[in-house]
Amino acid sequence: MRLTRCQVALAAAITLNLLVFFYVSRLQQQRRRGSRAIRPPRLSHSAPDSRVTVLIREFEAFDNAVPEVVASFLHHDPTQPIVVAADTLPYPPLALPAVPNVRLALLHPSLDQPAAASQPETYVDTEFVALVPDGTRAESPGQLQRMAEELKNTHARLVASPVATANPPHCMALEVNLREWTASYGPAPDPPFCDALDGEVVVVVRTRDLFNLSLPLARPMSTSLFLQTSVRGWSVRLLDLPFAPARQPPLATAHARWKAEKEGRVRRDALLRTLGMRLVSWEGGRQEWFGCGKETARCFDTVVGDTPSYLYEGRWTPPCCLQALRETARHVIGVLEAARVRYWLEGGSLLGAVRHGDIIPWDYDVDLGIYLEDVANCEQLRGAEVGSVVDERGFVWEKAVEGDFFRVQYSETNHLHVDLWPFYPRNGVMTKDTWLDHRQDVEFPEHFLHPLVPLQFAGFLAQAPNNYRRFLELKFGPGAIENPEYPNPALKSLAGSG
Ligand SMILES: *[C@@H]1O[C@H](CO)[C@@H](O)[C@H](O)[C@H]1NC(C)=O
Numbered sequence: 001m002r003l004t005r006c007q008v009a010l011a012a013a014i015t016l017n018l019l020v021f022f023y024v025s026r027l028q029q030q031r032r033r034g035s036r037a038i039r040p041p042r043l044s045h046s047a048p049d050s051r052v053t054v055l056i057r058e059f060e061a062f063d064n065a066v067p068e069v070v071a072s073f074l075h076h077d078p079t080q081p082i083v084v085a086a087d088t089l090p091y092p093p094l095a096l097p098a099v100p101n102v103r104l105a106l107l108h109p110s111l112d113q114p115a116a117a118s119q120p121e122t123y124v125d126t127e128f129v130a131l132v133p134d135g136t137r138a139e140s141p142g143q144l145q146r147m148a149e150e151l152k153n154t155h156a157r158l159v160a161s162p163v164a165t166a167n168p169p170h171c172m173a174l175e176v177n178l179r180e181w182t183a184s185y186g187p188a189p190d191p192p193f194c195d196a197l198d199g200e201v202v203v204v205v206r207t208r209d210l211f212n213l214s215l216p217l218a219r220p221m222s223t224s225l226f227l228q229t230s231v232r233g234w235s236v237r238l239l240d241l242p243f244a245p246a247r248q249p250p251l252a253t254a255h256a257r258w259k260a261e262k263e264g265r266v267r268r269d270a271l272l273r274t275l276g277m278r279l280v281s282w283e284g285g286r287q288e289w290f291g292c293g294k295e296t297a298r299c300f301d302t303v304v305g306d307t308p309s310y311l312y313e314g315r316w317t318p319p320c321c322l323q324a325l326r327e328t329a330r331h332v333i334g335v336l337e338a339a340r341v342r343y344w345l346e347g348g349s350l351l352g353a354v355r356h357g358d359i360i361p362w363d364y365d366v367d368l369g370i371y372l373e374d375v376a377n378c379e380q381l382r383g384a385e386v387g388s389v390v391d392e393r394g395f396v397w398e399k400a401v402e403g404d405f406f407r408v409q410y411s412e413t414n415h416l417h418v419d420l421w422p423f424y425p426r427n428g429v430m431t432k433d434t435w436l437d438h439r440q441d442v443e444f445p446e447h448f449l450h451p452l453v454p455l456q457f458a459g460f461l462a463q464a465p466n467n468y469r470r471f472l473e474l475k476f477g478p479g480a481i482e483n484p485e486y487p488n489p490a491l492k493s494l495a496g497s498g
Helices: 005-036 066-076 143-152 221-231 254-274 319-338 347-356 372-377 379-386 468-476
Strands: 052-056 082-086 102-106 128-131 158-162 170-177 182-187 196-198 201-206 236-238 279-281 287-289 343-345 365-371 396-399 406-409 417-426 429-431 452-457 460-465
Touching: 052 066, 052 143, 066 082, 128 143, 143 158, 143 201, 170 221, 196 221, 196 236, 221 254, 287 319, 319 365, 319 406, 319 417, 319 460, 343 347, 343 452, 347 365, 347 452, 347 460, 347 468, 365 372, 372 379, 372 417, 379 396, 379 406, 460 468
Parallel strands: 052 082, 052 128, 082 102, 158 236, 182 279, 343 460, 365 417
Antiparallel strands: 128 201, 158 201, 170 182, 170 196, 279 287, 343 365, 396 406, 406 417, 417 429, 452 460
């Protein structure tokens, strides 16, 4: 078939039309895509999905190698995003390079700045963050990206690389018990997966995970980070991709180290109190207490309705308070025994002794019964009849304002106490003249006290009524031993505490 000239011209026109149409529509598509990109062009050369911001938080303003750390990362990638975070403007000033990808974040709010300016997440727009301790050198390019890639391929929520210093990381198990205010470190069962690391490490974590913690940048970072991550059940994988130490490491003088350690201890103490950790146990049995002592106030408010404040917070008696109660009970019982005052474990204290040989883990005082006629045998009790007596070990003996009983406080400032309830026999029944509105505050047959029997309690042997199961059922009702309950279930019950 032969084509006419006219047909050829028509075909050419249609083809040209189609070409123009495709060109214009592609142009429009590109423009639309362009307007959708809100972010500025990416700074880093690395794959966009494993970009990592270097975050330097753990350093001392008075002596640090932060400029060297920053320079070492910029050396391998001049566009590496770096954030140096400090509470307030470091002094003496940090010599940081004036490039837009290195920023200083001041975490204390400033009167003339918006709240976002003091929030560290404002400064991070990458998917990952590397928490880099002072004194760390990036020695090879792409090391952080490799860590981020490892993080994508593991069930751990964080990865860590050692910094080759004298303080290599130690992989640990960490059990945090919020209800009992405790943190316990132990050997990690499954290294290189750890709950916590001790020592110098670079940690890479997803940005959204880091800033979803309760206190993402609280110092000391190693204590704060792993307490928070282990509570969430996140583990950290220790990698073998070591970083080098800085050429001029920080804290090189003994004085600088002493100062840093001193300030570190203050920070650690404040952090653990803030996080509600009152007893930290280490591998090997060393214990650190963060809580009330003889010179501090009792660490909970005056108890209302038999229900201490901590029960409403879903927690039990702080360990320091239990310890102070044990100490007070031991002291008081020692004094009573020396003065030949007949006493016995009463109420909740007897219940605890029978259940597990100790104070009930949510109890807030210790109760003892005594024979009223024996009060005269004891100098401290005689003194308490007329005023308040501070004995030679600092315990305070007094007549309770609430009723006809004695109270021995741990100290003049710390009002944790042992209550002594005087009873007298009448026709074979132990009775008293004033009663509190408590189910267990009732008369009972004297034969429970003949004889008294020794029972393990709070780390020593104390006297208890014989046949104590029947004694307790008389006071608290059947099943009291087997079915633990908070002191006032109408206000707060054990079952409803979650
Ligand atoms: C933040 O944590 C909460 C639980 O603590 C979780 O429900 C939420 O999904 C987390 N958000 C992100 C962005 O991971």
